[in-house]
Amino acid sequence: MIGYLKGKVIYKEDNVLLLENNGIGFEVCCSAGAAVKLQGAAEGEVYVYTAVREDGIFLYGFASPEEKSMFLKLVSVSGVGPKMGIAVLSGMNLSALALAIATSDVKTLSKIKGLGKKTAERIILELREKITADARAEEEVALPAAAEPDVDEDAVIALMGLGFNRNESVAGIRAAYDAGAVDIKDVLSYALRTMR
Numbered sequence: 001m002i003g004y005l006k007g008k009v010i011y012k013e014d015n016v017l018l019l020e021n022n023g024i025g026f027e028v029c030c031s032a033g034a035a036v037k038l039q040g041a042a043e044g045e046v047y048v049y050t051a052v053r054e055d056g057i058f059l060y061g062f063a064s065p066e067e068k069s070m071f072l073k074l075v076s077v078s079g080v081g082p083k084m085g086i087a088v089l090s091g092m093n094l095s096a097l098a099l100a101i102a103t104s105d106v107k108t109l110s111k112i113k114g115l116g117k118k119t120a121e122r123i124i125l126e127l128r129e130k131i132t133a134d135a136r137a138e139e140e141v142a143l144p145a146a147a148e149p150d151v152d153e154d155a156v157i158a159l160m161g162l163g164f165n166r167n168e169s170v171a172g173i174r175a176a177y178d179a180g181a182v183d184i185k186d187v188l189s190y191a192l193r194t195m196r
Contacts, residue, residue: 002026002059006045012038015090017061019044026059029082031071032090033063049075051082060086066163067094077126079119087114088123095192101127102158103185155187164195 007021046061062068074085091112109120159169172191
């Protein structure tokens with residue numbers, strides 16, 4: 001399975017990239033983030049998801065491991081295939097998408113072209129649960145300490161589900177409160193902007 005490609009950019013048209021590596025040209029369907037990152041570049045790199053189907057092998061490229069991780073979570077949702085996953089990632093930036101899922105913002109997700117309300121609701125339902133379970137499992141392994149009384153535990157779980165450890169999540173949330181955030185949406189938005 002191909003997980004990463006680096007090489008010469010032969011051409012890029014819309015969201016399709018031809019990347020040459022050791023004399024082999026790999027055609028990769030990229031997220032908007034990867035396409036922007038490679039705009040006008042002579043060389044580039046993408047993190048890759050390889051999809052094998054009856055009608056061929058398809059490569060999907062991402063700007064970062066975090067973007068690829070979110071894609072993998074999206075395609076784990078019933079009714080969301082790789083093309084829809086790319087469309088969702090291309091419809092909004094990673095921080096906004098994570099925030100929409102964490103705050104159950106169906107309206108914002110439904111604005112993505114081709115994503116209906118029912119699919120948006122399913123994404124939120126299935127991913128929010130998965131993020132919570134992943135974060136709780138990480139918390140049990142990493143932290144014997146008690147929860148901090150001055151932070152929102154739902155915000156901590158949402159950030160941990162996106163790959164941050166508990167200490168980073170708590171620090172980001174406290175910084176958001178110090179900056180004037182008052183509700184979970186403000187807290188997560190501020191934390192996601194400043195923690196990268």
